[in-house]
Amino acid sequence: MHRIIGLLLTVSSPLFAQHWTSLKTPHFEIYSTKDQPAALEDLQELQTINSFFEALQPFGKISDTKPIQVISFRSKNEYTPYAFRSESGGYYFHTEKNDYILIGDTGPRERAMVQHEFTHLVVTQAGLTLPIWLNEGLADFYSTVEVNGTQATVGRPPNLYMETVRNARFLPWDTLFAVDAGSSMYSVGENLAHFYSQSWALIHMLKLDESYAPRFQQFLTAVSEGQSSKEALQAVYHKSMAQIDSDLSAYFKKRKLPVAVIDGMRPADYSAPIIAEAADFDIQFALATVLAWKANGSEGLEKLANLSARYPDRPGPEEELGWLVLRQKNKEEARRHFEAAVQRHSKDPEILFNTAELEKEAGAKYAQIAPLFRQALAIEPNMDSARLELGLLEYQNLQYKAALSLLSGMSTIPDDDKFEAYLTMAQCYSNLDDFANAETYVKKAAQSARNDDQKEDAASLLETVQRDKESGSVPASAAKVESKITNARGMTKTLQCEGTKKLLTLAIDGGASMTFDISDPDLVVRHPSDTYSRWACGPLKPEPLTIVYATPTNPAEKTAGKAIELVF
Numbered sequence: 001m002h003r004i005i006g007l008l009l010t011v012s013s014p015l016f017a018q019h020w021t022s023l024k025t026p027h028f029e030i031y032s033t034k035d036q037p038a039a040l041e042d043l044q045e046l047q048t049i050n051s052f053f054e055a056l057q058p059f060g061k062i063s064d065t066k067p068i069q070v071i072s073f074r075s076k077n078e079y080t081p082y083a084f085r086s087e088s089g090g091y092y093f094h095t096e097k098n099d100y101i102l103i104g105d106t107g108p109r110e111r112a113m114v115q116h117e118f119t120h121l122v123v124t125q126a127g128l129t130l131p132i133w134l135n136e137g138l139a140d141f142y143s144t145v146e147v148n149g150t151q152a153t154v155g156r157p158p159n160l161y162m163e164t165v166r167n168a169r170f171l172p173w174d175t176l177f178a179v180d181a182g183s184s185m186y187s188v189g190e191n192l193a194h195f196y197s198q199s200w201a202l203i204h205m206l207k208l209d210e211s212y213a214p215r216f217q218q219f220l221t222a223v224s225e226g227q228s229s230k231e232a233l234q235a236v237y238h239k240s241m242a243q244i245d246s247d248l249s250a251y252f253k254k255r256k257l258p259v260a261v262i263d264g265m266r267p268a269d270y271s272a273p274i275i276a277e278a279a280d281f282d283i284q285f286a287l288a289t290v291l292a293w294k295a296n297g298s299e300g301l302e303k304l305a306n307l308s309a310r311y312p313d314r315p316g317p318e319e320e321l322g323w324l325v326l327r328q329k330n331k332e333e334a335r336r337h338f339e340a341a342v343q344r345h346s347k348d349p350e351i352l353f354n355t356a357e358l359e360k361e362a363g364a365k366y367a368q369i370a371p372l373f374r375q376a377l378a379i380e381p382n383m384d385s386a387r388l389e390l391g392l393l394e395y396q397n398l399q400y401k402a403a404l405s406l407l408s409g410m411s412t413i414p415d416d417d418k419f420e421a422y423l424t425m426a427q428c429y430s431n432l433d434d435f436a437n438a439e440t441y442v443k444k445a446a447q448s449a450r451n452d453d454q455k456e457d458a459a460s461l462l463e464t465v466q467r468d469k470e471s472g473s474v475p476a477s478a479a480k481v482e483s484k485i486t487n488a489r490g491m492t493k494t495l496q497c498e499g500t501k502k503l504l505t506l507a508i509d510g511g512a513s514m515t516f517d518i519s520d521p522d523l524v525v526r527h528p529s530d531t532y533s534r535w536a537c538g539p540l541k542p543e544p545l546t547i548v549y550a551t552p553t554n555p556a557e558k559t560a561g562k563a564i565e566l567v568f
């Protein structure tokens with residue numbers, strides 16, 4: 001008995017002594033120190049605002065389907081060590097992997113705070129890049145959502161803001177628009193209230209005044225694409241800042257401000273959660289992650305490292321540590337953490353992809369990198385970045401069919417990668433003697449060329465392909481081609497003997513085959529058994545083999561090249 005008590009004491013800490021409940025639905029994972037009914041209320045608030053945004057999609061479609069991590073505290077005291085800013089009653093932030101909402105306010109403003117933070121999340125997931133005033137103004141605008149059955153309203157003015165807006169004079173607009181994370185306007189109590197209410201006031205008019213509302217989306221897009229707030233306002237609404245300012249004063253002198261009413265809402269998705277006591281690892285991991293992503297998160301980094309040591313099978317802490325040091329541009333340490341996560345069977349395709357990329361940069365070879373990309377694609381078959389990287393690798397490794405299937409399966413090729421992807425596809429087709437397709441893709445590559453070197457590469461390949469296409473073979477007098485040393489992997493297939501000439505054919509992954517001249521008396525053969533000496537001319541027993549060879553200098557040569565080394 002004594003021993004058990006002693007063991008409990010060693011792991012207890014003030015926080016761990018709390019009772020943590022976890023609520024899980026497909027959309028949310030909530031960890032809460034509140035009692036169960038209060039935690040369920042938090043979930044319901046989140047489900048309401050989530051359904052509202054799903055129905056309205058005011059910022060475009062959201063593609064992220066991972067559950068949102070929510071940590072809710074039963075008191076401000078419990079919340080304070082995790083708060084990013086001391087004044088806030090809660091906040092939203094995201095790591096590379098997850099979105100987090102922290103709920104620290106349990107007072108009457110809790111609902112507004114949850115809706116405010118949720119708006120930040122939706123804006124981020126929609127990929128909008130907004131200045132702080134606009135982000136906060138929108139979050140406050142949508143912090144007033146009320147849903148009653150199939151009807152929702154948004155925009156009912158909070159009393160506090162109306163007082164500030166009606167009593168205080170506005171800040172100069174240039175000052176408001178220029179507020180950034182370091183501004184005193186955004187950190188000192190009294191200024192803060194002023195900043196929020198003015199931002200909210202302008203958004204309220206832009207969203208709900210009938211002369212401004214129709215072009216709000218256009219304004220939002222313009223700002224997100226980089227136009228300054230002032231320029232975008234003037235350009236989209238064709239009004240000077242002075243006119244907009246006087247419109248706003250008149251707007252707030254109205255007896256009654258407009259409110260948006262949305263009818264025909266589908267009932268919110270109140271999926272019942274799975275309720276459980278939060279597992280030690282889950283809660284410790286969530287809290288350590290929050291601390292680690294705070295601006296000065298050394299305490300969190302330490303906690304993550306401790307968790308990693310305590311739970312040597314869990315990839316999560318190593319994944320977060322990897323992302324955190326990568327953010328500080330420490331690639332070597334990031335690679336070590338990611339490799340540890342992969343060894344712990346990380347199922348995160350981004351981790352697998354980034355591990356491969358970092359290993360490639362550190363000089364790793366095909367055999368090490370390709371399996372990581374393949375695993376990433378097995379988990380996320382539509383991951384275009386992994387398709388591209390693996391496709392280029394397969395081509396370099398002479399796996400033309402595999403390369404083609406990967407590259408042609410990309411749903412979008414980023415502009416910057418088009419030239420390389422198309423040229424590689426053209427080369428694959430050309431190597432498979434499909435000259436018509438080779439020509440199509442080399443032309444696409446030429447259209448995507450971004451500099452003279454690329455244009456030249458495309459032009460010279462086009463010439464070769466068109467010549468090959470017309471003649472099927474190439475005259476011996478053709479210009480001499482430079483020889484390259486490269487390698488191929490495959491299974492042994494046949495050995496053809498013609499006098500002193502020996503031709504070896506390998507079956508390559510994906511169904512193609514390649515023939516090599518292995519007649520060179522200086523041929524190096526490395527193998528643990530005596531397979532090579534037992535070869536007779538004719539069909540061979542299939543065995544894995546890597547051939548290092550020199551590509552032919554004579555374009556008329558029918559083999560892939562002269563073998564230098566056979567590695568069994």
Ligand SMILES: [Zn+2]
Nearest residue numbers: 116120136139
């Ligand atoms: Zn905010």
